[in-house]
Amino acid sequence: MTIRSASTDWNALAKFFHWSIVVLLLLQGVAAVLMDGFPREMRGTLMMLHKSTGVLILLLAIARVAWRLLNKAPPPLPEVSPANRVLAQLGHGLLYLLLFAVPLSGFLMSAYGGRVTEFYGLFALPNFVAANDAMNELMQKIHEPLFFALVLAAAGHAAAALYHHYIKRDATLIRMLPGNKT
Numbered sequence: 274m275t276i277r278s279a280s281t282d283w284n285a286l287a288k289f290f291h292w293s294i295v296v297l298l299l300l301q302g303v304a305a306v307l308m309d310g311f312p313r314e315m316r317g318t319l320m321m322l323h324k325s326t327g328v329l330i331l332l333l334a335i336a337r338v339a340w341r342l343l344n345k346a347p348p349p350l351p352e353v354s355p356a357n358r359v360l361a362q363l364g365h366g367l368l369y370l371l372l373f374a375v376p377l378s379g380f381l382m383s384a385y386g387g388r389v390t391e392f393y394g395l396f397a398l399p400n401f402v403a404a405n406d407a408m409n410e411l412m413q414k415i416h417e418p419l420f421f422a423l424v425l426a427a428a429g430h431a432a433a434a435l436y437h438h439y440i441k442r443d444a445t446l447i448r449m450l451p452g453n454k455t
């Protein structure tokens with residue numbers, strides 16, 4: 274596996290980051306929305322799993338951005354119009370922003386609340402900040418709305434990918450799919 278991307282294709286590591294984050298976000302989002310329906314005695318374990326998987330997504334997002342800063346992204350396909358390129362860049366910027374804001378607001382909600390995050394029950398993560406009621410409340414207020422904003426942005430992004438594939442019939446989606454070479 275090469276670590277650097279070839280000029281026209283997303284490499285294996287870029288695809289791994291993209292799709293592992295998509296799958297984890299889906300599981301995390303569905304589980305979070307269903308969380309209230311589980312019996313009380315399971316809540317503690319479910320919350321530990323929620324916080325751990327959220328931190329895992331945050332770590333993957335950090336690794337992904339580090340990879341992205343150290344590598345050249347493949348240029349947009351020549352058939353994509355300048356206006357669509359700008360739109361895609363804005364959309365990707367927003368997705369990166371929310372990819373950090375959602376788990377960070379969750380982590381800070383827990384940390385400002387003075388609660389410990391046990392990473393899959395293995396070890397306690399440092400909280401980094403002192404307990405603070407006002408900040409805890411603020412993070413609790415924004416965590417779920419930020420998640421819904423991420424869902425909306427991702428839905429628009431997925432629709433754009435499908436538009437490229439089925440309407441424009443270009444290789445934008447193909448070159449992000451595992452196992453495909455353009």
Ligand code: HEM
Pocket residue numbers: 298301302305306307308309323324325326327328330375376377378379380381382383390413416417420
């Ligand atoms: C990308 C990762 C994350 C996603 C998609 C996500 C999503 C959500 C959603 C949708 C809810 C609302 C559940 C409901 O009340 O119906 C929620 C609640 C919560 N999340 Fe996250 N979360 C993420 C990461 C984290 C992290 C990293 C932590 C802490 C370390 C965390 C801590 C919490 C807590 C404590 C609640 C309960 C809030 C309350 O009682 O009002 N989340 N999360």
Ligand code: HEM
Pocket residue numbers: 291294295298341346349361365366368369372427430431432434435445446447448449
């Ligand atoms: C929560 C879900 C998703 C998130 C957070 C997300 C995030 C991103 C980000 C940030 C990029 C830009 C990569 C970069 O320039 O560094 C990207 C690219 C891409 N995504 Fe997603 N994505 C999600 C879901 C999807 C889905 C469901 C599809 C397909 C239906 C998809 C297809 C693509 C494609 C084809 C590209 C490459 C675009 C290009 O080559 O210019 N994504 N994604």
